[in-house]
Amino acid sequence: MDILFSDIIVITMDDESPVLLHGYVGIEGRRVTYVGDKPPTEPAARMISGNRRLLMPGLINSHSHLPMALLRGYADDYRLQEWLFDHIFPAEGKLDERCVAAGVRLGLAECIRFGVVSCTDMYLHLSQIAEAVLEAGTKANITNSFLCLDMDKFDFEKDRGTMQVREVLARFRGTKDGRNIVDAGRHAEYT
Numbered sequence: 152m153d154i155l156f157s158d159i160i161v162i163t164m165d166d167e168s169p170v171l172l173h174g175y176v177g178i179e180g181r182r183v184t185y186v187g188d189k190p191p192t193e194p195a196a197r198m199i200s201g202n203r204r205l206l207m208p209g210l211i212n213s214h215s216h217l218p219m220a221l222l223r224g225y226a227d228d229y230r231l232q233e234w235l236f237d238h239i240f241p242a243e244g245k246l247d248e249r250c251v252a253a254g255v256r257l258g259l260a261e262c263i264r265f266g267v268v269s270c271t272d273m274y275l276h277l278s279q280i281a282e283a284v285l286e287a288g289t290k291a292n293i294t295n296s297f298l299c300l301d302m303d304k305f306d307f308e309k310d311r312g313t314m315q316v317r318e319v320l321a322r323f324r325g326t327k328d329g330r331n332i333v334d335a336g337r338h339a340e341y342t
Contacts, residue, residue: 152177152178152179152184152185152191152193152194152195152196153178153179153180153195153196153197154177154178154195154196154197154198154199155175155176155177155178155185155190155191155195155197155198155199156174156175156176156177156178156199156200156201156206157175157190157198157199157200157201158173158174158200158201158202158203159171159173159174159175159176159201159203159204159205159206160172160173160174160201160203160204160205160206161174161175161176161186161206161207162205162206162207162208163186164208165186168188171186171187171188172203173188173203174186174187174188174206175187175188175189175190175191176206177191177193177195181328207266209266209267209268209269210265210266210267210268211267211268211269211270212262212267212269212270212271213270213271214271214273215258215262215270215271215272215273216272216273216274217254217255217257217258217259217262217270217272217274217280218246218250218251218254218255218258218274218275218276218279218280219254219258219274220254220255220257220258220261221246221250221253221254221257222239222242222243222254225238225239225242226238226239226242243275246275246276247276248276248278248279251274251275251276251279251280252276252279252282252283255272255274255279255280255283255284256283256286256287259283259284259287259289260287262289263287263289267289268289268290269289269290269291269292270289270290270291270292271291271292271294272291272292272293272294273293273294273295273296273336274295274296275295275296275311275315276315277293277295277315277316277318277319277333278315278318278319278322278323280293281293281319281322281323281331281333284330284331285323285330285331289330290330290331290332291330291331291332292332292333292334293319293331293332293333293334294333294334294335294336295312295315295316295319295335295336296312296336297310297312297313297335297336298312312335313335316333316334316335319333320333
């Protein structure tokens, strides 16, 4: 066993014993291999005293736009349509790869701080998001925002979303134990 947390409050996700007040959690590599209210018989290479802190499974954010951390507080208090079309879409149109990379790193830092270990993120510049997720050690289902405001001008094969999904699939498929999952996603029913 690589690491053993001791004297920790454990949320077990086990209906028969949902909380251990003085628990033990053993880790080998990237896997939890022991959970109990008594120390395991197997010795651990490293012991960490929890001092009765809480240890629980990581949280999952099933709907995020991590790079938008940069736009937090921008154009508040508008109705959705006005906020999106008059303020957010124009601002997002000015975000380049560098801005998205900074925004996703800020968003991931906030996720990690609050125990979010995986998210489903939909945004632009997928390569920057995929790279940041791998760098941060988290997991993500990364989707591109297919956006069509005029069906007469939409060409799936030439669409930015289609090209980015194909690029990221080719570049990141199978990397780092499958921590990045790439999908195609629709922005919303009104776009």
